[in-house]
Amino acid sequence: MQTTVSSKSREVVISDTGPTILIGERINPTGKKKLQEELLAGRLDLVRQEALQQVEAGADILDVNVGATGVDEVALLPEAVKLVMEVTDVPLCLDSSNPRALEAALKVYEGRPLINSVTADQASLNDILPLVKERNCAVIGLTMDEKGIPRDAARRVELAHYIVDRALQVGIERQDIVIDCLNMPAAANAEASSTLIEAIIEVRSQLGVNMTLGASNISFGLPDRTLLNGVFLSIAIHLGVNCPVVDVAKVRQYALAADALLGKDQHMRRFIQDYRRRQKQT
Amino acid sequence: MQTTVSSKSREVVISDTGPTILIGERINPTGKKKLQEELLAGRLDLVRQEALQQVEAGADILDVNVGATGVDEVALLPEAVKLVMEVTDVPLCLDSSNPRALEAALKVYEGRPLINSVTADQASLNDILPLVKERNCAVIGLTMDEKGIPRDAARRVELAHYIVDRALQVGIERQDIVIDCLNMPAAANAEASSTLIEAIIEVRSQLGVNMTLGASNISFGLPDRTLLNGVFLSIAIHLGVNCPVVDVAKVRQYALAADALLGKDQHMRRFIQDYRRRQKQT
Numbered sequence: 220m221q222t223t224v225s226s227k228s229r230e231v232v233i234s235d236t237g238p239t240i241l242i243g244e245r246i247n248p249t250g251k252k253k254l255q256e257e258l259l260a261g262r263l264d265l266v267r268q269e270a271l272q273q274v275e276a277g278a279d280i281l282d283v284n285v286g287a288t289g290v291d292e293v294a295l296l297p298e299a300v301k302l303v304m305e306v307t308d309v310p311l312c313l314d315s316s317n318p319r320a321l322e323a324a325l326k327v328y329e330g331r332p333l334i335n336s337v338t339a340d341q342a343s344l345n346d347i348l349p350l351v352k353e354r355n356c357a358v359i360g361l362t363m364d365e366k367g368i369p370r371d372a373a374r375r376v377e378l379a380h381y382i383v384d385r386a387l388q389v390g391i392e393r394q395d396i397v398i399d400c401l402n403m404p405a406a407a408n409a410e411a412s413s414t415l416i417e418a419i420i421e422v423r424s425q426l427g428v429n430m431t432l433g434a435s436n437i438s439f440g441l442p443d444r445t446l447l448n449g450v451f452l453s454i455a456i457h458l459g460v461n462c463p464v465v466d467v468a469k470v471r472q473y474a475l476a477a478d479a480l481l482g483k484d485q486h487m488r489r490f491i492q493d494y495r496r497r498q499k500q501t
Numbered sequence: 502m503q504t505t506v507s508s509k510s511r512e513v514v515i516s517d518t519g520p521t522i523l524i525g526e527r528i529n530p531t532g533k534k535k536l537q538e539e540l541l542a543g544r545l546d547l548v549r550q551e552a553l554q555q556v557e558a559g560a561d562i563l564d565v566n567v568g569a570t571g572v573d574e575v576a577l578l579p580e581a582v583k584l585v586m587e588v589t590d591v592p593l594c595l596d597s598s599n600p601r602a603l604e605a606a607l608k609v610y611e612g613r614p615l616i617n618s619v620t621a622d623q624a625s626l627n628d629i630l631p632l633v634k635e636r637n638c639a640v641i642g643l644t645m646d647e648k649g650i651p652r653d654a655a656r657r658v659e660l661a662h663y664i665v666d667r668a669l670q671v672g673i674e675r676q677d678i679v680i681d682c683l684n685m686p687a688a689a690n691a692e693a694s695s696t697l698i699e700a701i702i703e704v705r706s707q708l709g710v711n712m713t714l715g716a717s718n719i720s721f722g723l724p725d726r727t728l729l730n731g732v733f734l735s736i737a738i739h740l741g742v743n744c745p746v747v748d749v750a751k752v753r754q755y756a757l758a759a760d761a762l763l764g765k766d767q768h769m770r771r772f773i774q775d776y777r778r779r780q781k782q783t
Contacts, residue, residue: 405762406769412762416739437762441769442776443754450735450758457698457736472725476732480687480694480719487688487723494724 220394222357222429222462224280224310225330231279231310233397233429233462238483239474240462242312242333243278244435245269246299248287255287258295263302270303276468277493281307282335283324284314292320297327304329312359312464318346325354333357336399337386339364339378348389357395358386359431362418368401370408372417375400379422397429397462398422404439405447412437412451416458423459434463434470449473457481472497502676504639504711504744506562506592507612513561513592515679515711515744520765521756522744524594524615525560526717527551528585530569537569540577545584552585558750559775563589564617565606566596574602579609586611594641594746600628607636615639618681619668621646621660630671639677640668641713644700650683652690654699657682661704679711679744680704686721687729694719694733698740705741716745716752731755739763754779 222233233240246269248255257265270281283303285295292315303311304327313324314335321334336359337347351358360382362368362375369375379398386396400418403411415437423430432455438447449470452463456477465474472493477483479490504515515522528551530536539547552563565585567577574597585593586609595606596617603616618641619629633640642664644650644657651657661680668678682700685693697719705712714737720729731752734745738759747756754775759765761772 409764409767413764416763441761442773443758446754446758447762449732450755451762453732453735454739454759454762457739472728473732476725476728477736479723480729480733480736482691482695485691491724 220427220429222333222394222397223331224312224333224357226304226308226310227329228308229310235429235459235461236483237461238478238489239456239460240279241277241467241471241474242280242282242431242462242464243269243273243276243467244282244433244464245273245466246282246303247284247314248290249284258285258287258290261295263299266299267302267306270307273467274307274309277471278309278467280310280312280333280462282312282314282464284335286315286317286320292317293323296320296324300324301327316343318343318350321347322350325350325356331356333359333397335359336361337382339381341365344382344385348386348391351386351395352389352391357397358391359397359399360386361399362401362422368403370410370414372414372421375414375418376421376425379418379426379428383426383428393428397431398426399431399433402433402436402451404441405437406440416454419455419458419460429462430460431462431464432460434465445469453477456483502709502711504615504676504679505613506594506615506639508586508590508592509611510590511592517711517741517743518765519743520760520771521738521742522561523559523749523753523756524562524564524713524744524746525551525555525558525749526564526715526746527555527748528563528581529566529596530572531566537572540567540569540572543577545581548581549584549588552589555749556589556591559753560591560749562592562594562615562744564594564596564746566617568597568599568602574599575605578602578606582606583609598625600625600632603629604632607632607638613638615641615679617641618643619664621663623647626664626667630668630673633668633677634671634673639679640673641679641681642668643681644683644704650685652692652696654696654703657696657700658703658707661700661708661710665708665710675710679713680708681713681715684715684718684733686723687719688722698736701737701740701742711744712742713744713746714742716747727751735759738765 438444594615720726
């Protein structure tokens with residue numbers, strides 16, 4: 220299964236056999252007060268800075284999310300997308316729960332983006348899937364509905380099936396649907412990661428689609444977050460998550476190590492190259 | 502499945518639901534020139550030092566191996582075992598391919614040790630299994646035979662079945678057999694880790710026994726070994742390896758993170774405690 224996304228000048232392929240594709244998570248104001256303030260003031264300096272830093276750190280794709288209370292996403296998301304396209308050449312993941320913001324961002328985007336995201340909620344499916352089909356993009360499906368994120372794995376798997384079925388019905392190809400089984404803080408719920416692992420294994424084996432995951436949520440509220448995120452990311456990559464949304468500067472080395480060990484990095488070239496880069500920096 | 506080992510004063514239980522039990526690998530002269538020289542001279546200062554440091558770093562069990570060219574293991578293994586019992590109170594894993602050395606070490610050992618190891622080789626099975634039965638110990642079975650380590654997973658699984666069957670025949674309980682699917686350097690063979698993962702999954706699901714693994718071999722000849730070992734250890738713990746042989750000072754944090762995320766550490770108490778300990782050290 221291959222999901223192809225692109226910028227004007229660069230193509231990125233998400234697949235089982237290729238390297239893990241890292242989607243940079245940092246352009247997202249959730250929990251980032253300074254970025255929220257900037258976006259509210261219509262300023263994009265931090266967005267530019269985060270874009271450059273993440274690509275420097277090895278991001279393959281950048282997620283662009285400007286959603287915060289009081290921000291007009293319909294106006295600002297396209298501006299942020301234009302800016303990021305100016306300063307980097309990686310493909311983008313247009314991230315909003317507002318279909319009109321996604322539509323506006325799609326109008327300015329040059330290439331084939333990933334749309335983040337559709338849920339199993341009827342409104343979301345009705346608004347976003349036709350957009351994905353019309354613009355011939357790839358889309359991330361979140362295994363949640365209007366009632367929120369199911370606590371059990373079986374229901375998340377059902378919702379993944381439902382999203383894939385609905386997407387296929389409007390003519391989107393299976394390879395262009397990427398499923399996110401939704402990472403929840405382990406500190407709040409002792410079963411969070413075992414439920415998630417179960418959902419990932421089942422979605423993977425039943426649907427065969429490519430999979431993403433917001434890898435940093437698991438450690439929310441815990442110490443030593445980079446280690447926890449890195450260890451969970453390693454396990455997730457083994458299970459078939461092949462385009463996680465991560466803080467690239469912090470956990471890329473775990474993904475590269477996992478790829479090297481799991482046969483996704485021929486002659487371990489990428490791992491060794493990155494090791495040398497890190498040695499130079501210290 | 503519970504494997505119980507003990508020292509004179511402490512019991513350690515290896516199980517699916519409990520924490521990952523770490524067997525300290527450092528008392529082993531393979532690849533350690535200075536330790537080889539000391540052992541050849543009959544000196545045990547480094548053995549004492551490694552024992553203390555590993556227990557300080559959080560080892561649950563210590564492997565004791567004095568096998569090097571020119572060393573009389575029958576004489577020296579019991580001496581090393583006595584010394585380690587004097588300076589620490591963790592259970593030991595008596596490690597030798599020489600049945601007489603194991604027999605001599607068993608005579609001085611106080612408690613219920615793990616014997617490392619038996620292979621599917623007839624001589625090994627004939628010599629070691631009766632010893633394990635007679636002394637009521639637990640034993641590690643290596644999935645190799647007189648032809649060496651099979652390159653393919655299926656044959657390793659066959660050998661695991663064979664060792665377990667032979668052990669059951671002499672009256673050893675299934676819970677007292679721990680299987681090691683044998684970690685090989687990934688640098689020498691691109692399929693090393695995928696083969697190993699396949700073997701672990703199959704042994705686990707077909708035999709249900711507890712599992713160990715020499716976690717450091719995978720990175721032999723590669724840079725950034727701690728990261729590679731830690732990432733592979735995380736995946737191995739997820740697969741059911743519950744008493745790996747490791748360099749505890751280097752990779753314990755990965756095991757604790759994996760346990761915390763996989764529901765093997767209630768309220769993440771051990772992870773948080775170890776985090777605080779590490780913070781104090783820096």
